[in-house]
Amino acid sequence: xxxxxxxxxxxxSRDRVLLYVxxxxxxxxxxxxxxxxxxxxTGPSSAAESMESLRALLKEHGLDxxxxxxxxxxxxxxxxxxxxVMVPEELDRVPWRTxxxxxxxxxxxxxxxxxxxx
Amino acid sequence: MNTTDTxxxxxxxxxxxxxxxxxxxxxxxxxxxxxxxxxxxxxxRASLVLDALLVAVFGILFAWISVGFWAFMGGLFVLLxxxxxxxxxxxxxxxxxxxxxxxxxxxxxxxxxxxxxxxxFAGVRxxxxxxxxxxxxxxxxxxxxxxxxSPDVWVEEExxxxxxxxxxxxTEAHVFYRKRDNNIKRKSGNVADFCRRWGKNYRYMIVFxxxxxxxxxxxxxxxxxxxxxxxxxxxxxxxxxxxxxxxIARVQQFANHVQGPLLAAGLHFWQLGDAQYCGHNAIxxxxxxxxxxxxxxxxxxxxxxGDILSHDFVESALMCRAGYGIWLAYDIEGxxxxxxxxxxxxxxxxRRWCQGNLQHMRLIFTRGFFPAxxxxxxxGVLTYGSALLWLTFLIVNSAQAVSEALFEPIYMPILRKxxxxxxxxxxxxxxxxxGSTALLLFLxxxxxxxxxxxxxxxARAYGGPIxxxxxxxxxxxxxxxxxxIRMIFHSLFIVSTLLGKSIGWGTQSRDDRGTTxxxxxxxxxxxxxxxxxxxxVVYWIIPSFFWWISPxxxxxxxxxxxxxxxxxxxxxxxxxxxGLFLVPSEVRLPPILQDxxxxxxxPARYSPFGHSRKQGFLRAAVAPRTHxxxxxxxxxxxxxxxxxxxxEARKRIxxxxxxxxxxxxxxxxxxxxxxxxxxxxxxxxxxxxxxxxEKAALWGLALPKEE
Numbered sequence: 060x061x062x063x064x065x066x067x068x069x070x071x072s073r074d075r076v077l078l079y080v081x082x083x084x085x086x087x088x089x090x091x092x093x094x095x096x097x098x099x100x101t102g103p104s105s106a107a108e109s110m111e112s113l114r115a116l117l118k119e120h121g122l123d124x125x126x127x128x129x130x131x132x133x134x135x136x137x138x139x140x141x142x143x144v145m146v147p148e149e150l151d152r153v154p155w156r157t158x159x160x161x162x163x164x165x166x167x168x169x170x171x172x173x174x175x176x177x
Numbered sequence: 178m179n180t181t182d183t184x185x186x187x188x189x190x191x192x193x194x195x196x197x198x199x200x201x202x203x204x205x206x207x208x209x210x211x212x213x214x215x216x217x218x219x220x221x222r223a224s225l226v227l228d229a230l231l232v233a234v235f236g237i238l239f240a241w242i243s244v245g246f247w248a249f250m251g252g253l254f255v256l257l258x259x260x261x262x263x264x265x266x267x268x269x270x271x272x273x274x275x276x277x278x279x280x281x282x283x284x285x286x287x288x289x290x291x292x293x294x295x296x297x298f299a300g301v302r303x304x305x306x307x308x309x310x311x312x313x314x315x316x317x318x319x320x321x322x323x324x325x326x327s328p329d330v331w332v333e334e335e336x337x338x339x340x341x342x343x344x345x346x347x348t349e350a351h352v353f354y355r356k357r358d359n360n361i362k363r364k365s366g367n368v369a370d371f372c373r374r375w376g377k378n379y380r381y382m383i384v385f386x387x388x389x390x391x392x393x394x395x396x397x398x399x400x401x402x403x404x405x406x407x408x409x410x411x412x413x414x415x416x417x418x419x420x421x422x423x424x425i426a427r428v429q430q431f432a433n434h435v436q437g438p439l440l441a442a443g444l445h446f447w448q449l450g451d452a453q454y455c456g457h458n459a460i461x462x463x464x465x466x467x468x469x470x471x472x473x474x475x476x477x478x479x480x481x482x483g484d485i486l487s488h489d490f491v492e493s494a495l496m497c498r499a500g501y502g503i504w505l506a507y508d509i510e511g512x513x514x515x516x517x518x519x520x521x522x523x524x525x526x527x528r529r530w531c532q533g534n535l536q537h538m539r540l541i542f543t544r545g546f547f548p549a550x551x552x553x554x555x556x557g558v559l560t561y562g563s564a565l566l567w568l569t570f571l572i573v574n575s576a577q578a579v580s581e582a583l584f585e586p587i588y589m590p591i592l593r594k595x596x597x598x599x600x601x602x603x604x605x606x607x608x609x610x611x612g613s614t615a616l617l618l619f620l621x622x623x624x625x626x627x628x629x630x631x632x633x634x635x636a637r638a639y640g641g642p643i644x645x646x647x648x649x650x651x652x653x654x655x656x657x658x659x660x661x662i663r664m665i666f667h668s669l670f671i672v673s674t675l676l677g678k679s680i681g682w683g684t685q686s687r688d689d690r691g692t693t694x695x696x697x698x699x700x701x702x703x704x705x706x707x708x709x710x711x712x713x714v715v716y717w718i719i720p721s722f723f724w725w726i727s728p729x730x731x732x733x734x735x736x737x738x739x740x741x742x743x744x745x746x747x748x749x750x751x752x753x754x755x756g757l758f759l760v761p762s763e764v765r766l767p768p769i770l771q772d773x774x775x776x777x778x779x780p781a782r783y784s785p786f787g788h789s790r791k792q793g794f795l796r797a798a799v800a801p802r803t804h805x806x807x808x809x810x811x812x813x814x815x816x817x818x819x820x821x822x823x824x825e826a827r828k829r830i831x832x833x834x835x836x837x838x839x840x841x842x843x844x845x846x847x848x849x850x851x852x853x854x855x856x857x858x859x860x861x862x863x864x865x866x867x868x869x870x871e872k873a874a875l876w877g878l879a880l881p882k883e884e
Contacts, residue, residue: 068868075865078878081785082801107866126339126802126809134809136338136354138318141377145369147473148495151544
C-alpha cells in the first residue's frame with residue numbers, strides 16, 4: 060500500500076518537474092539534466108520538495124533571473140519618462156454671462172471702487 | 178502659435194468663409210420655401226399648435242438633409258473637375274518617402290480597451306512592417322496604450338507585446354506597451370497620459386483605433402505635410418471600411434467606399450482648414466495639442482456633465498481656437514478601419530456617441546470657438562437629434578391624420594364669416610415637396626458612382642457598372658429598412674441621456690459573430706410592439722394613411738428578423754458571391770490588408786499546458802515564462818507597501834485560489850493578484866507544489882495517468 064502511494068508521489072514529482080522545465084523552453088538536454096538532477100537530489104519525495112530542489116538548481120545555473128531584454132537588462136516596456144504637464148484651458152461656455160458679470164464688476168469699481176473715493 | 182501671432186489671414190480662411198456663406202443660402206432658401214409649402218399643404222382646420230410643430234420639425238429636418246446634399250455636391254465638383262487649390266497633400270507630390278529631419282519623430286498611439294489581442298497585434302505587426310518598407314521606421318515609435326480591465330486580456334497583451342518584440346525588433350525598440358492602472362477620462366485620458374509622460378519626445382502623433390490600419394506610405398506622407406505646413410495642427414485621413422463579412426457591415430463598407438470619398442471631398446470643399454478630427458487615423462502636432470487640447474470636466478451632475486466622451490470634436494475646436502488648421506486629407510490612400518459587424522453593435526456604439534454628441538450642446542457657445550466648429554457641434558447633436566425630430570414629425574403626422582378622421586370637419590370656423598372654409602388639396606405642391614425631399618436624399622447616392630465610372634468606366638473594382646448600380650439601389654433599400662429602427666433607438670438614447678442615464682464603457686465587438694435570435698429579441702421586442710400598436714391604431718381608424726407610414730411600421734414589426742438577418746456573415750458572403758456590395762479590397766486585396774490577414778493567421782506560441790489563449794491570468798499564475806514576464810513588467814512600477822488589511826485580503830485570495838482553483842476568482846480578485854507581485858509569486862510557487870492532483874488539474878498541471 061505504502062509503495063503504491065510512494066510510486067504515485069514519485070510520478071507526480073517527476074511529471075511536475077518535467078513539465079516545469081519544458082515550460083521554461085530550455086534546450087532539451089539542459090532541461091532534462093536539470094530535471095534528473097533535482098529528482099536525484101530529493102529522491103522519491105513530494106512534489107513540493109522536488110520543485111524546491113529544481114528552483115535551487117535553476118538559481119545555481121543562473122536561470123531564475125526573470126525576463127531580461129536582449130542586452131541582459133531589466134525588461135522595460137516603455138521608454139524612460141520625459142514628463143511634462145497638460146493643463147486644461149479655460150472653457151467659457153456662456154460668454155455673454157461672463158461679459159455681463161465683468162461689465163457689472165467694472166461698473167461697480169467705477170462707482171464704488173477705491174480709485175473713485177480718492 | 179496663436180491667432181494673435183498670425184500676421185495675415187490665410188487665403189483659405191477667406192475662401193472658406195465665402196463658401197460657407199454660399200452654403201448657408203443654398204440651405205436656407207430651399208428650407209424656407211419648402212417649409213412654407215408644407216404649411217400651406219396642411220389642412221386648415223387642424224390644430225394650430227400641431228401645425229406649427231409639424232412645420233418647425235419639417236424645416237429643421239429639411240435643412241439637415243440639405244447640408245448633406247450640398248456636401249455631396251461639393252465633393253462631386255472637386256472629384257470630377259479635380260480643381261482643388263487647397264488640397265493639403267499637394268506638398269508631398271513627387272516626393273520620395275524620406276523624412277529628412279531626424280527630430281521629426283512621430284508616435285503612433287494605439288489605445289486599447291479589452292480588445293481582441295490577436296487582432297491588435299496583427300495590426301501592429303502589419304503597420305510596423307509597412308513602415309519598415311518605407312525606410313523611415315527610425316522616425317516612428319508605436320505605443321500600445323492599454324486601459325484593459327480584464328486580467329486575462331492584460332496578461333495576453335503583455336505576452337503578445339513580448340513575443341512581438343523578440344520576433345521583430347531585436348535590440349532597437351520601436352514598439353512599446355503601457356498599461357494604465359486607472360482609466361481616467363477613457364481614451365482621451367489615455368492619450369493625455371502618454372503626452373504627459375513622453376509627449377516631449379515627439380513632434381507628431383498618429384492616433385489609431387484598435388482596428389485601424391495605415392500603410393507606412395500614408396503615415397510618412399502625413400508627416401511630410403506636417404513638416405511642410407507648420408500652420409496645421411491636425412490632418413484627418415479618410416479611413417476606408419474593410420474586412421467585415423456580415424451583410425450590414427458589407428453594405429456599410431460599400432457605402433463607405435462609394436459615397437465616403439465624395440462626402441470627404443465635399444466636407445473638405447466647405448470646411449477647408451476648419452475640418453473635424455474623428456479621433457483616429459489622423460496625425461496631430463503634439464506640442465500645441467498638449468498646450469491647448471487638454472479637456473476639462475464639464476461641471477454639474479448628470480449625463481451631460483463630467484468627462485467629455487466625444488473628445489475628438491472638442492479637441493479639434495480647441496486646436497483651431499489656438500490658431501492651427503485642421504484639414505481633411507481626402508485623397509491620401511492606405512487608411513483603413515473596420516465597421517461594427519451587426520446592427521446591435523452599431524447601436525451600442527451609437528449609444529456612446531449619442532451621449533458624447535449631446536454633451537457638445539453645452540459647448541456650442543464657448544468663447545473663442547470658430548463658427549465652423551460650433552456648426553460641427555450642432556451637426557453632431559443633430560446626427561442623433563434628427564431621429565427624435567423625425568419620430569416627433571411622424572407621431573404628430575399620425576395624430577393629425579387620426580384627428581382628421583375622428584373629429585367632425587368645421588367648415589364655418591368663425592360664425593361671422595359668410596363663406597365656408599373648404600379644404601383645398603394642392604397635389605402638385607405635395608408632389609413637388611415629396612420630389613424635392615427625395616432628390617435631396619437620393620440624388621447624392623445615385624451620383625456617388627459617377628467618380629468611380631469616370632475613373633474606370635468598367636468599374637472593375639466594384640464588379641462592373643451594372644452590379645455597382647444594383648448595389649447602390651439595394652443599399653438605398655436596406656437603409657430605408659434600417660433607418661426607422663435606428664430612429665427609434667436613437668430617440669430612446671437621447672431621451673435616456675437627457676433623463677440622466679449614463680453609460681458604461683463597453684468593448685466594441687470586432688468579429689463577425691452575428692446576432693442570435695435571443696439577443697435580437699431582447700433588444701427589439703419593444704420596437705416590434707410599438708410597430709404593431711402604432712400600425713394597428715392607424716389602420717383601424719384611417720386605413721388610407723396606414724399605407725403612407727407602412728414602410729416604417731413594417732421595419733418596426735420585423736426588426737427582430739432584420740437584425741438577425743443583416744448580422745449574418747453567411748448572407749454577406751452570399752451577396753459577395755453574386756458580386757454585390759463589392760469593394761476594391763474584396764476584388765483585389767491591397768498588400769497591407771493581405772499582410773494583416775497573414776498576421777491574423779499566425780499560429781499561437783507553443784505551450785505545454787492546455788491553457789487557451791484567453792486564459793491570461795491562469796498562465797501568469799502557472800506558466801513560468803509568462804509568470805516571469807508579468808513580474809518583470811511590474812518591477813519598474815513604483816511599489817507602495819500595501820496596508821495590512823489589504824495584505825491580509827490578498828493572502829485570503831491566494832488561499833481561495835489554491836483551494837477552489839482559478840475559476841473561483843472574480844476578475845477583481847485576479848487583478849488584485851496580478852498587481853501584487855509578491856502574492857503572485859507565492860501563488861505560482863504553491864500551485865506547482867500542490868500534492869492534490871484534482872486541485873493541480875484545476876491549474877492545468879495534471880498529466881494523464883500512465884497505464
